[in-house]
Amino acid sequence: LTFTKGxxxxxxxxxxxxxxxxxxxxxxxxxxxFARASGLSPKALRLYDDLGLLEPAVVDQQxxxxxxxxxxxxxxxxxxxxxxxxxxxxRIKLVTSVSGADAARDVADYWRQVEADTSLRRQLASTLVxxxxxxxxxxxxxxxxxxxxxxxxxxxxxVRDVNQDAVHSDGYLVAVADGFGANGxxxxxxxxxxxxxxxxxxxxxxxxxxxxxxxxxxxxxEVAAADSGTTLTALAWSGSELAFVHIGDSRAYxxxxxxxxxxxxxxxxxxxxxxxxxxxxxxxESHPQRATLVRAIHGEQPARPDSFVQDAQAGDRYLLxxxxxxxxxxxxxxxxxLAEQQNPQDAVDELIRHVHTAGxxxxxACAVADIVEPVSRRx
Ligand code: MN
Numbered sequence: 333l334t335f336t337k338g339x340x341x342x343x344x345x346x347x348x349x350x351x352x353x354x355x356x357x358x359x360x361x362x363x364x365x366f367a368r369a370s371g372l373s374p375k376a377l378r379l380y381d382d383l384g385l386l387e388p389a390v391v392d393q394q395x396x397x398x399x400x401x402x403x404x405x406x407x408x409x410x411x412x413x414x415x416x417x418x419x420x421x422x423r424i425k426l427v428t429s430v431s432g433a434d435a436a437r438d439v440a441d442y443w444r445q446v447e448a449d450t451s452l453r454r455q456l457a458s459t460l461v462x463x464x465x466x467x468x469x470x471x472x473x474x475x476x477x478x479x480x481x482x483x484x485x486x487x488x489x490x491v492r493d494v495n496q497d498a499v500h501s502d503g504y505l506v507a508v509a510d511g512f513g514a515n516g517x518x519x520x521x522x523x524x525x526x527x528x529x530x531x532x533x534x535x536x537x538x539x540x541x542x543x544x545x546x547x548x549x550x551x552x553x554e555v556a557a558a559d560s561g562t563t564l565t566a567l568a569w570s571g572s573e574l575a576f577v578h579i580g581d582s583r584a585y586x587x588x589x590x591x592x593x594x595x596x597x598x599x600x601x602x603x604x605x606x607x608x609x610x611x612x613x614x615x616x617e618s619h620p621q622r623a624t625l626v627r628a629i630h631g632e633q634p635a636r637p638d639s640f641v642q643d644a645q646a647g648d649r650y651l652l653x654x655x656x657x658x659x660x661x662x663x664x665x666x667x668x669x670l671a672e673q674q675n676p677q678d679a680v681d682e683l684i685r686h687v688h689t690a691g692x693x694x695x696x697a698c699a700v701a702d703i704v705e706p707v708s709r710r711x
Contacts, residue, residue, distance in 0.1 A: 360399035370408035483676035484699035489692035497697035513560030526551035537570035561630025599627035656694035
């Protein structure tokens with residue numbers, strides 16, 4: 333290795349080391365030389381020293397000048413590469429303090445997480461693009477008046493002593509909540525109450541729903557014990573589009589043109605294992621942690637719900653359900669009932685009847701909402 337670039341004292345090997353450098357002994361590099369050799373800036377090097385991430389070999393007591401050993405370059409370059417990956421400094425400190433094999437695993441873990449986050453953000457970006465382009469369109473198009481037709485029901489099931497699931501439905505807001513813990517029934521009820529109380533029917537429907545969900549979260553945290561909380565999956569109807577908020581393992585589905593699509597992503601330990609390829613969806617069905625949530629509204633910390641917007645088409649049918657429904661019935665059964673039953677109330681009743689037939693091991697919350705043209709316009 334030779335370090336000859338730049339101005340000032342240079343060192344290009346033991347043979348022509350400048351005399352002044354011998355006073356330091358050991359062929360130490362100044363911070364400027366070390367910066368040039370490692371590709372890190374002197375400013376970054378000072379920061380990393382302060383953080384204990386990359387400490388100089390020697391710091392002059394009087395001048396405060398930092399000196400580095402050439403042998404520290406490999407470490408510095410690893411830091412520089414990890415920074416280029418976007419890894420946070422605290423995590424770099426961990427990665428660079430363990431052995432090669434452990435560090436390799438940490439970097440792989442980190443990257444899997446980045447890719448998972450990116451895929452969520454990709455979804456959000458495309459939703460926003462749709463949402464914003466529809467806003468312009470809505471100003472020029474004559475809006476088609478559409479209506480929401482709805483039904484909802486919650487049921488204790490055949491095994492549990494109390495019903496901790498809750499539902500709400502009206503012409504603007506449809507929601508399910510699945511409470512857990514000692515005050516799970518309160519948590520789900522309070523979340524829906526707060527959602528209703530703080531909803532706004534004017535302005536941006538997504539913002540309004542997100543805001544109402546934050547209020548619901550605050551309301552639950554005020555009263556719920558640390559171990560109690562609730563899931564929340566809700567839709568708000570603007571007359572032309574639907575906004576969704578979602579946290580936990582309740583779900584929203586859309587039946588459009590005969591195809592049933594799950595719109596939400598479960599916030600469970602098991603879904604995380606499916607996402608990173610550790611489990612298949614089939615294996616997950618019998619996994620002991622299938623109901624363990626990684627995100628929910630609960631007493632401990634502020635919730636981070638997902639949110640998105642869907643355009644509305646006449647003929648669309650939405651299903652919101654707690655895991656007492658979609659965890660008990662096979663997708664084919666849910667699909668068949670939604671496709672066969674004409675009106676939302678019949679669909680809800682029939683779904684809950686199927687859950688009972690299957691033993692109803694958990695509470696059930698179920699809401700069905702149809703996008704319909706007003707009677708006068710229907711053919
Ligand atoms: Mn449940």
